[in-house]
Amino acid sequence: MTMQSKTATKTDRTGLAGISCILAVVAFLGFNIFANTTFRGLDVDLTEENLFTLSEGTKEILSSLDEPITIRLFVTKRLGELNPGHANYADRVRELLDRYVDLSDGKIQFELYAPEPFTDEEDLAVTFGLQGVPLDNTGDLGYYGLVATNSVDTLETIPYLSPDRENFLEYDLTKMIFKLANDEKPLVGLISGLPIAGGPGGPQGGGQAWAIVEQVRDFFDITTIAVSESSIPKSVDALMIVHPKGLSEQMKYAIDQFVLKGGKVLLYVDANSEIDVAMNRGAEGSGRSDFDTLLNAWGVELVNGKVLGDLGTARRVNVNLRGQTAVADYVTWLSLLPDNFTSDDAITADLQRITLASPGILRPIADKGTTLAPLMVSSPQSMEIDVAKVRTNPDVVGMFRDFKSADKQEIIAARVIGKPSTAFPDGRPKLPEGMAPDTSAADAENHIAQAAEDVSIVVVSDVDMTHEQFWMQAQQLFGQTLSVPFANNADFAVSALENMSGGTALMGLRARSAAIRTFTYVDDVRQAAEREFRDKEQELADQIDTIKEQLAELLNREQAGGELVIGPEDKARAEEYRRQMVTLRKELRNVQYSLRKDIDTLDATLKFVNIAAIPLLLGLVALIWLIVGRIRRARRFQIREA
Numbered sequence: 001m002t003m004q005s006k007t008a009t010k011t012d013r014t015g016l017a018g019i020s021c022i023l024a025v026v027a028f029l030g031f032n033i034f035a036n037t038t039f040r041g042l043d044v045d046l047t048e049e050n051l052f053t054l055s056e057g058t059k060e061i062l063s064s065l066d067e068p069i070t071i072r073l074f075v076t077k078r079l080g081e082l083n084p085g086h087a088n089y090a091d092r093v094r095e096l097l098d099r100y101v102d103l104s105d106g107k108i109q110f111e112l113y114a115p116e117p118f119t120d121e122e123d124l125a126v127t128f129g130l131q132g133v134p135l136d137n138t139g140d141l142g143y144y145g146l147v148a149t150n151s152v153d154t155l156e157t158i159p160y161l162s163p164d165r166e167n168f169l170e171y172d173l174t175k176m177i178f179k180l181a182n183d184e185k186p187l188v189g190l191i192s193g194l195p196i197a198g199g200p201g202g203p204q205g206g207g208q209a210w211a212i213v214e215q216v217r218d219f220f221d222i223t224t225i226a227v228s229e230s231s232i233p234k235s236v237d238a239l240m241i242v243h244p245k246g247l248s249e250q251m252k253y254a255i256d257q258f259v260l261k262g263g264k265v266l267l268y269v270d271a272n273s274e275i276d277v278a279m280n281r282g283a284e285g286s287g288r289s290d291f292d293t294l295l296n297a298w299g300v301e302l303v304n305g306k307v308l309g310d311l312g313t314a315r316r317v318n319v320n321l322r323g324q325t326a327v328a329d330y331v332t333w334l335s336l337l338p339d340n341f342t343s344d345d346a347i348t349a350d351l352q353r354i355t356l357a358s359p360g361i362l363r364p365i366a367d368k369g370t371t372l373a374p375l376m377v378s379s380p381q382s383m384e385i386d387v388a389k390v391r392t393n394p395d396v397v398g399m400f401r402d403f404k405s406a407d408k409q410e411i412i413a414a415r416v417i418g419k420p421s422t423a424f425p426d427g428r429p430k431l432p433e434g435m436a437p438d439t440s441a442a443d444a445e446n447h448i449a450q451a452a453e454d455v456s457i458v459v460v461s462d463v464d465m466t467h468e469q470f471w472m473q474a475q476q477l478f479g480q481t482l483s484v485p486f487a488n489n490a491d492f493a494v495s496a497l498e499n500m501s502g503g504t505a506l507m508g509l510r511a512r513s514a515a516i517r518t519f520t521y522v523d524d525v526r527q528a529a530e531r532e533f534r535d536k537e538q539e540l541a542d543q544i545d546t547i548k549e550q551l552a553e554l555l556n557r558e559q560a561g562g563e564l565v566i567g568p569e570d571k572a573r574a575e576e577y578r579r580q581m582v583t584l585r586k587e588l589r590n591v592q593y594s595l596r597k598d599i600d601t602l603d604a605t606l607k608f609v610n611i612a613a614i615p616l617l618l619g620l621v622a623l624i625w626l627i628v629g630r631i632r633r634a635r636r637f638q639i640r641e642a
Contacts, residue, residue, distance in 0.1 A: 054099065055350065058174045061181065062100060065107035067151045069180050071097060071173075072111045074125045076142030078135050086144060089163045093146075096169060100177075108177070115143045131159040146173075150180040164484050171491075175218055186501045188220040189236040191255075193245030193289075194276060196466065197224045211468040211483065215490040216240065220497060230254065230431075238264035238497055243273055243463040244291045249429040256294055256423050260448040264456040264500035266493065269295065270463035271360035272307050272387045282392055289463065297423035298416050299368030300459055303361040305387050308410055308461075310334050311403055312379025315355070319396045328397050332358040332390050335487075336412070340377055345415070347458070347495045348375050355470050355487040358390045359462035362411040369450070370418030374411045375458070381405045416457035421450045456500040465489045547580055 073093060080087030094112070101108045115121035117140040125143040126132075132141030146158040156176040165172065190197055190213070198209035209217075216222065222240075225232060230250030232239070239258065244267075247255075259265055269289035270276075280286035295302060313336055314329035321328075334356045341348040354376060361384065364372045383406045389399060427447045464470055471489035 054103070054170060055174075058100075058170060059103055061174055061178055062103040062108065063105070065104055065177075065181055067181070068107050068109055069104075069177055070109045070111065070149050071100075071176075072113060072128075072147040073097065074113045074115050074121070074128075074130055074143045074145050074147070076115055076133075076135070076144065078116075079133065079142040079144055082135065085163050089161065089166055090144070092166065093161060093169065096173065100173065117141065128155070129157055129159060133160070146176070148176045148180055154180055156180055162484075168485070179218065185219065185221045186237040186497075187235050188216065188222050188497060189225045189232055189239045190222050190242070191225045191227060191239060191244065191247075191251075192242040193227060194243050194273075194279070194463070196242050197222070210466060211472055212466045212490045212493055216493055216497065219494055225251075227251065232258050232263075236263070238266065238501055240266045240493070240497065241291075242268045242466055243270060243276060243289050245276075245285075245289060247290065250431065252294060253424050253428050256297070257448055259298075259455050259457060260420070260422060260451045262451075262453060262456070264497070266458050266460075266496045266500070267291070268460045268463045268466055269302055269360065270358075270461065271302060271305070272358050272390060273463040274357050274390075275464050275467050277391060287387070287391060293423050295459070296365060297368065298420045298455070298457060298459075299365045299370035299418065300372065300414075300416060301363045301365050302461060303363060303384065306361060306384040307332055307358040307387055307390055308334070308361050308378060308382060308412065309385040309399065309403060310378040310382045310410075311400075311405060312381040313337070313340060314400075317396065321397060326397070329400050330396050331399050331403055332385060332394070334359065334378070336376055340379065340412075342373070342375050342377075345373070345375055347415075347492070347499050350495075351488045351492060353487045354489055354492060355465065356412070356462045357464035357470055359412050359465075362414055362459060362461050368418075368420055370416050370420050370455075372411060373415040373417050374413070375415060376413040376460075377409045377411055380407055380409055382408065382410050412462065413458065413460040416459060417454055419451040419454060422448065425449065458496045458500065466493070 075090045080090060097108075097110045101110050113121045113124065115125045117135075122141075122143070125145070128145075128147045130143050130145035130147070132143055134140070135142045144161050146161060148156045156179055158172055158176070161169075195207070196210045196213055198207055198213075213222065220238075223233065223236065225236075225239075227244070227246045228248060228251075230248055232254045236258075239255065241255070255265070269291055270287070271289075272287045273289070274287075277287045289302070292302065309331040311329065311331055313334040314331045315333040315335045316327055317330045317333065319326050319328050336354040336356065338352060341351050341354075343349055362372065364370075383404055385399065389395070424447075466489065468483065471487040472483045472485050474483055
């Protein structure tokens, strides 16, 4: 082969390579244009939690809209320049709203505004009540919020789209649209022995309604029924009963008949409500719900005097241990994850996290015409714990150290399925003297002895999960306090009520909690090591306490006259006690240090393997493939030249 022909060949190859690159770019651009026009409505979500996939509830609500709804998004450009997180979140919101427009068949109208200081767009944002955010020290404000209106100018707003609520974006948007599209809501009757609905102050406080009630109110109308009343209004579609205490026999009978005649009930009971105990300062009778008469009639037992301990779902909390802050597994404060929920039940299918505080244990009672269908269960690492151990000043470390698993899962929440009989076989209890029967009540008709159809009851063995301190946290942002959920406690209530009310539109409409990925192996090893170290820690602490007592006894011996008598032997013994105490304290510190070190080392190692090692391995494989490819090409070139 001549030098001229070689040069020509190389020139041809270079030209072909250039043409190939141009064709590849053209093909890539053409494919993207084709995909954007042809597959605009097609979503491919590769995230583990399907974070970018719209729920079926949202799709149903959007496809069933009868009237147009206008959504206005206000985004000040400088906010994104000052904080890239705002810019990225704004893109996410716009993408989601475009998707809403497509699915609504034009019923959703989307308008984008860019309000800057001293513009008409800023005046419009202020008129709609959006929350301004300082841009600088001059007093200029930026806006990042949503306004939605229907055909009759009913207004719903999100004053500020906090990036902290990104996991709840679909929930917030669809909730706005649902409220604008549905004027009539089912009526929920709220009965509670706690000030859950707010109102005037009293023995248990009052004031603002609990956050869970406000979230339920977004989807339902709520009427409060006092525990002292004797009837349920006929207009009530479902009951939400939270920690029933002090109910009259008339009200218990009204609930009994309401259920047997097809009424729906979401019931929260507790063997030890920490909120109730705190509000009543541990007074006698506080803590346990008083509802056994009806529960038992429905075939449900709330185990008396026991709360649920679960090492597998225990929350890590800070505790004061001998004057120092330590972290320990609180075995009665639980954080349930998807493995603890029934995945094929609509109520719990989309839940990501439920947090509980000393929940009770539910068990079925035979021969009541019902069965229990679990919705939430513990891990197999569970055991019964006496209420007395958690009622006041619980020993968190002690309960962890003494934990002995019963190796079985316990029911925390369940559906009651079947046709139970009345808890009042003799009919309505005798009315108090002077009280006339309420002919407008839901149970005013003839007495029902047994349900003709399957009842609709959901029972939960924890009341504290309804209080926001166990599922929300306050965050400060630009001088504003925002309450951000970290668990789906309120979503569960909405889902249960919606499900039992017969609707399906909202079933997939759930707030998406932050994805929780735990190193299960790390947790298991950590708990085993911590149990061992805690035992050793307690042993050393007991020895220290014993020596302290011996030393105190030695130094406090007195004669009749009151003078201390400490001879040479006593002094030597006291010094020995002090040396022993110093040695034991040093050993105790070493045990505590070793615990932290071993767990941290294991955690870091496994995180490296899971996060860094695999990408590095893939990179190494790619590098080897590249080197081998170059060697092969070099060999082929040498063969051709030869």
